[in-house]
Structure formats: C-alpha cells, structure tokens
Amino acid sequence: MSRFAEPMSRLIEELKKLPGIGAKNAQRLAFHILRSSADDARALADAVRELKEKLRLCSICNNITDVDPCVYCASPTRNQRLVCVVEEPTNISSVEKTRSYNGVYHVLHGTLSPLHGVGPEDLRIGNLLLRVQASEVDEVILATNPTVEGEATAVYLADLLRSAQVKITRIATGVPAGSDIEYADEVTMARAMEGRHEV
Amino acid sequence: MIAHQAEAVVLRTWPLHEADQIVSLFTRDQGKIKGVAKAAMKSRRRFGGALEPMTYVRASYAEKPKQELVRLDSCEILSSPLSHPVDYVRAAVLAFFSEVLEDTLPDHDPQETVFRLLLAVLEYTRVEQPWMPLTYFALWVTRLMGWLPDLSRCVFCSVPLTGAAAFFHSQANGLFCAQHKHGGYSQLSFDSHALALRVFRSPISALVTEPWPRNRAVDLRRFALRSLERNMERKLTTAAVLSRLGG
Numbered sequence: 001m002s003r004f005a006e007p008m009s010r011l012i013e014e015l016k017k018l019p020g021i022g023a024k025n026a027q028r029l030a031f032h033i034l035r036s037s038a039d040d041a042r043a044l045a046d047a048v049r050e051l052k053e054k055l056r057l058c059s060i061c062n063n064i065t066d067v068d069p070c071v072y073c074a075s076p077t078r079n080q081r082l083v084c085v086v087e088e089p090t091n092i093s094s095v096e097k098t099r100s101y102n103g104v105y106h107v108l109h110g111t112l113s114p115l116h117g118v119g120p121e122d123l124r125i126g127n128l129l130l131r132v133q134a135s136e137v138d139e140v141i142l143a144t145n146p147t148v149e150g151e152a153t154a155v156y157l158a159d160l161l162r163s164a165q166v167k168i169t170r171i172a173t174g175v176p177a178g179s180d181i182e183y184a185d186e187v188t189m190a191r192a193m194e195g196r197h198e199v
Numbered sequence: 200m201i202a203h204q205a206e207a208v209v210l211r212t213w214p215l216h217e218a219d220q221i222v223s224l225f226t227r228d229q230g231k232i233k234g235v236a237k238a239a240m241k242s243r244r245r246f247g248g249a250l251e252p253m254t255y256v257r258a259s260y261a262e263k264p265k266q267e268l269v270r271l272d273s274c275e276i277l278s279s280p281l282s283h284p285v286d287y288v289r290a291a292v293l294a295f296f297s298e299v300l301e302d303t304l305p306d307h308d309p310q311e312t313v314f315r316l317l318l319a320v321l322e323y324t325r326v327e328q329p330w331m332p333l334t335y336f337a338l339w340v341t342r343l344m345g346w347l348p349d350l351s352r353c354v355f356c357s358v359p360l361t362g363a364a365a366f367f368h369s370q371a372n373g374l375f376c377a378q379h380k381h382g383g384y385s386q387l388s389f390d391s392h393a394l395a396l397r398v399f400r401s402p403i404s405a406l407v408t409e410p411w412p413r414n415r416a417v418d419l420r421r422f423a424l425r426s427l428e429r430n431m432e433r434k435l436t437t438a439a440v441l442s443r444l445g446g
Contacts, residue, residue, distance in 0.1 A: 114294035114440040152290035185247035
C-alpha cells in the first residue's frame with residue numbers, strides 16, 4: 001500500500017518519469033506543488049497541457065513551434081537560402097546565441113545511431129531534400145555534433161545532397177575560445193591545426 | 200580507495216543525472232568495468248572527446264571496496280575513431296564492436312587476447328575498408344569466446360572440408376559437409392571457406408592489402424554474425440543495420 005494519498009502517489013509517479021528526477025526529488029516537487037497556491041498549481045498544469053496541445057513541428061524545418069511555419073522560416077529578414085542542419089531543436093538556441101547567423105534551420109531530430117537502431121529512415125530528412133531539390137537553398141551547413149554518430153550523419157547527408165546544385169559545408173571544430181591549449185585532446189588539436197586560417 | 204591507471208577502450212556511455220555519465224570501459228588489466236564520469240557532459244576539460252565509444256585511452260580511476268562503479272577521474276586519448284573520417288558504415292562497424300563486447304565480456308575479468316584483437320581491428324577499420332575488420336573481428340571474437348568449432352572439418356562427421364563444399368545453419372555451430380546438411384542450410388563458398396581458415400592463421404595486417412569490396416565474403420560475414428547472435432542468445436541491433444548496409 002502507498003504511503004501517500006492516491007493523487008499524491010500519482011503525481012510522484014508521473015514526476016519520476018522526468019529525466020534526472022528520482023523518487024526523492026519527485027516527492028519533494030510533489031509536496032512543493034501541494035503547498036503552492038491553487039493558482040500556481042493550475043498555471044503549471046495549464047502550461048503542461050498547452051505544451052502538448054499547441055506545440056507541433058514546423059512543416060518546413062521540423063523545429064518545435066506553436067505557429068506553422070516557425071518564426072525562423074516565416075521571417076522576411078532571414079536568409080531563407082542558407083540552411084543550418086542541427087540534430088535537435090535545442091541546438092538552435094546555441095547557434096542563435098552567436099547573433100552572427102542569419103539563415104534558417106533544419107532539425108533532424110536525432111542522428112544515425114547503429115547502436116540504437118536509428119537509421120536514415122528514422123531521421124527527418126525528407127523535407128530538407130525537397131527544399132534543396134526545389135532550388136530554394138544555396139548553402140547547407142551541416143552542424144551535427146563532432147561525435148562518431150554526428151560525423152556519420154553529416155557524411156550521409158552530404159552524399160545525399162551532392163547531386164543537387166548546392167554548397168555543402170561542415171561546421172569547424174577546434175579549441176574552444178577562452179580555453180587552454182594545454183588541455184586540448186589530440187583529436188581536437190589536430191582538427192584545430194587542420195582548420196587554421198590566415199590572419 | 201584504490202587508485203588505478205590502465206589502458207582501456209571506451210565501450211559505451213549512458214547519461215546520468217544532469218551532466219554525469221556512466222562509462223563502460225574495457226581495460227587491459229581488469230577487463231570490463233563501469234564507472235561514473237562526473238560532469239563529463241558539462242566540462243570537456245578532464246575528458247574532452249575521450250568518452251566517445253571505441254576511443255583507446257589511458258584511464259585514471261579510483262575503486263572503492265564493495266562498490267560496483269568506479270570513479271573515473273580522467274582519460275587521456277591514445278587513439279580516437281575521430282582521427283579518421285567517419286561514414287555510416289564505419290560508424291556501424293564500430294558500434295558493432297561495442298555492442299558485442301559490452302554484451303559478451305564478463306565484468307572484472309581480464310581478456311588480453313580480446314583486448315589485442317580489438318586494438319588491431321580498430322587500427323584498420325577505415326571508411327575505405329570497413330568489411331575486412333568486421334569479418335575478422337566477428338570470426339575471432341566468436342572463437343575467443345569458445346563458440347566456434349574447427350572450421351576445417353564437418354562438425355558432425357569430422358571429414359575434412361578443405362576443397363569440398365561447406366554448409367552452415369543459423370541454429371547450429373560450425374560447418375557441415377554436403378552429406379550432413381539438411382533443409383535450410385546455406386552454402387559457404389570455397390573462397391569464403393578458404394578465407395575463414397586464413398583469418399585464423401594470419402594477423403589482420405596480412406589481409407589489409409587485399410581489396411575487400413562490400414560483396415566479398417558476404418556469406419562468411421553472415422555465418423560469423425549468426426554464430427555470434429546464436430551464442431549471445433539475442434539479435435544484435437548493429438548486425439541488423441550492417442545487413443541492411445550490405446554486410
């Protein structure tokens with residue numbers, strides 16, 4: 001038999017499903033919600049409900065959005081012919097933080113992962129190919145992570161896109177700004193040396 | 200707390216909490232161990248790209264008595280799969296090594312020969328030549344696990360198979376002569392059979408100069424992968440991917 005009343009047990013069980021939330025944390029959060037005002041609790045419930053009801057994928061770039069097309073794809077000030085391909089919607093904010101990129105995005109929602117059985121058919125590639133084949137794109141920037149799976153995905157996409165008249169580029173990798181070369185591993189350092197440029 | 204430093208190959212990682220990772224390492228001295236790499240996803244200083252699966256590292260870790268997970272302090276890269284170009288096939292072959300070893304190696308049991316095999320195949324697994332190291336690894340690891348009978352003779356009647364047709368079945372170990380094959384058996388070509396015998400006599404470096412296109416020894420690879428799956432008693436996710444890619 002549960003130690004808590006049924007609604008409390010149910011909330012704890014649901015919170016435990018969240019990443020990084022164990023039994024103790026779920027219990028702490030559930031009691032915090034119980035102690036908070038009815039308005040706060042309702043606002044939280046509404047936010048969760050609206051998240052699922054209103055959010056969808058942009059039909060052009062697969063970004064998570066509440067309007068279709070998303071703010072990037074609909075923006076008249078953005079260069080719609082420059083597409084940055086990222087693994088996850090969360091990667092967009094990392095590129096946006098630079099404030100120097102003015103193109104649009106394409107979200108794959110994953111990478112090729114043989115270990116997890118994720119193949120090309122599981123990635124959202126179709127609408128990228130359509131955009132490129134319709135000659136709507138001048139350059140595709142492959143901004144997948146510099147991991148084995150990210151590299152394999154970038155090479156796979158580059159092979160797919162090669163037949164189209166489009167420039168395909170890969171993001172640079174190297175020593176992080178503000179870090180110390182002493183701590184760079186051999187692969188990072190080798191890539192930094194390969195990607196050197198004239199000053 | 201006992202501090203260790205060991206050569207190891209990273210087999211797999213799993214996220215833990217906000218920024219930690221659980222890392223499965225195949226060490227030369229202690230066999231397969233698992234440890235926690237604190238803040239591995241947030242700080243790249245201690246680990247950098249060293250926790251990428253199939254990276255050969257010198258790992259520093261601390262072991263506490265009666266605790267299953269060690270504390271992984273740092274990893275220095277000795278050789279990384281990212282030092283060479285990666286495509287889907289090479290990524291799948293590397294993932295296959297990882298999946299097989301993660302599942303077959305017992306914890307805390309040194310396996311020097313398997314460790315040397317892994318280092319050898321990692322050195323030669325390249326975008327230009329992924330199929331040879333895959334076949335070499337699949338055959339050798341099956342043998343080193345004690346699952347592969349003598350391939351030069353029929354497992355049923357012991358008649359030598361050299362120069363004769365050899366057959367295999369997904370539900371039986373080893374090879375069969377024409378007389379003892381039944382329905383559902385597949386033939387191993389003469390070339391593939393001779394190649395299998397050469398694999399067990401030669402170092403991988405002796406095979407690396409030969410052209411090894413995707414369609415070479417497909418039947419031998421299939422035989423090796425089915426043997427592994429049968430003995431591991433499960434279907435390998437990466438083997439299915441490799442089959443789709445032509446392996």
